[in-house]
Amino acid sequence: MSRHRRFIAIAAVFAAVATPLAASAATAGHRANVTISFMEAMSSGTQKPTLDDLTQNFEQTHPGITIDLIAEPNYGILQQKEQASIAAGNPPTMGQAYENWAAGYADAKAIIPLDNYVNSKTVGVPKTFKSNIWTGVWNDLFLPDGKIWMWPFNKSDYVLFYNANMLKAAGISVPTTWAQYAAAEKKLTTGGNWGESLDTGTLSAPANGTLEYLSIVKAFGGTWIKNGKPTLDTKAAVQALQFLADLKGQGALQVGTNYPEQTALGAGRSAFAVSSIAGYPYMLAAVGGKFSMQVAPLPAGPNGGEGNAMAGTNIVIFSQANAAQRAAAWQFMKYLSSPHATAYWAIKTGYLPVTKSALVYMKSYIATHPYQKIAAQALQYAGGNPPYAWWTQAEGYVAEAMQAVLDNGASPASALATAQQKAMQAASGS
């Protein structure tokens, strides 16, 4: 698609965003002036201008509501700023939040549940809209109390990047199961090249490799939590870690830090890289046109099990906001998730649309960016961070188990038993 045609496509989507929302604004009756603040980390690349566009459009179509965007440089700073503002008694009206952040905020009574807005007959969303949200994304909006505390915004999940030239030269087709993947990696580990690189992450900072492993656990039929408790040492979890350990033992898997999957694939040394679809531009830059880089869905497990880890955040409303601000914030959240707006956001930023119907507005874009559809469809079954404040710690113990096995020779069963024991302690608050 030429640049000109792409621009027209984007403009068409943007125009489509504006029209229906202008109509809905008229009925919403937001005439009183209200200013709301949105603390977010969409401050780099195309994210900032796109969010600015959407915000401006919302303000035009919702007279009386002014949005004050408070951009933070990254998620780490965003979390610190949100927490500091809550602790200081002066939080923004709304903010981006991961599920486990939201769990902590809800425990501290710092955010409000959204059920009354979502299910409202006047300002809520219809059933058809709810069913239109990808299943994985919808499930991700709830905390364990069964209430809706978050609304979806910027979502991504994991995909398999591969060196198409390398696979073609070896006569290997794109693996669709993890067994095929292992066989392909083994075959491609020759002449100084290897299958894949991953970063196990650390206790303090899980990485892409941690989420790759957790995705494999799900594909192997395992779980991350059950009945509000961690399940890190299930049979499937041990099998999944053994699977990676075998690849490491064969030299097909190398461990590193600082996005090693990107470096190794980009250098033409590894055949595969498992990473978030949001990392596509970075992967492409690392490859630098040296070969054809393609994207495939993550392989399936032994019984066709699908596993994927959802990344990206939702939006929450902080409890210090007054009634008018809460109502305005809900309007803005609803707007951002509308098919037109989420399609526009996805086209411009590379994040995934949060509703299935948004794909209709992305046809021409998907024709040139097929990986977007591959990743979006995985949102159907992708799992977000379990909505418990202790999950941060539990995920760190998963990373430690991976370090113990892949770098320091521990057995998967014993490493995961240790991780489970520590995660249980964290879950019990001790």
Place this chain on the structure above:
Amino acid sequence: MSLDSTLTARALGISRSRARSRAGIRNGRLAFLYLSPALLVFLVFTIGPALFVLYISFFNWNLLNPSLSRFVGGGNYAALLHSSDFWNSIVTSVYFVGATVGGSTVLGLGIALLLSQRGLVRRIVRLAVLTPYFTPLVATSIVWVWIFNPQFGLIDSVLKLLHLPEVGWLQSTTWAMPALIVYTLWHDLGFTVIIFLAGLATVSGELREAARVDGASYWHEVRDVVLPQLMNTTLFVIVITTIDSLQAFTQIYTMTGGGPLSATTTTGFLLYQQSFVFYKTGFGAAIAVVLFVVIALFTLAQLRLSRRAA
């Protein structure tokens, strides 16, 4: 001298002393007035938060909603004593502090002795040794992450050339800490070298010359003349590098994240992890208080030692 004149003289003395005392008080007040802005900043941003850390160490502190915090008395300190993570971090800290302090003192002194002579080459080398100290920790830590990278790093490439096995420096529980120590020494050595060079400048040239005239070898001259005169400098270096090492954070955060398997989780890093990753704020505050006490005791001991040496 008559009694009257004596009394007058005493009275004059008293009044002069009172006047001096009043002037002293006035000067003292003025001094406080001039110091008050700095004192205020120090109180608000250093002493105040430090006291607050002590306060919250007695609570199961809820960072997001302090009203939900629960007083636990010495509970956090008791938990510390029973925490294997804490004791492991103490062992790790001793390893890290011992190696970096020992290394920087011995190497710093050695390099300073080599560079203390005049000459253009020595001046250039002196600059080269000092330069890393002025580089940002985060940036150079990342460079060293790549130097230690097992697949693409410089060190493993050399090992490969020599047909030696590759080492996952930052991934191995055995090698991660030595790698971190190597980086820390590389970065901080310039500081100790400069301190020792300053110390060497104060060493009596006459004594050294006298020793040489008496037939002392270079080694004897250094051992019996130079080192005793460098005692205070050495103590200063040991204290400063110990405090720096106990507070080391940036390179650990950037290079290893405290891993693998907590092999590089020092007490300072554990404090960060518990407080700002897991949000166990009260427990983290208790670690901070213990760390403060350790550093204070160490500094006190050094002060006494340096007084004795003087």
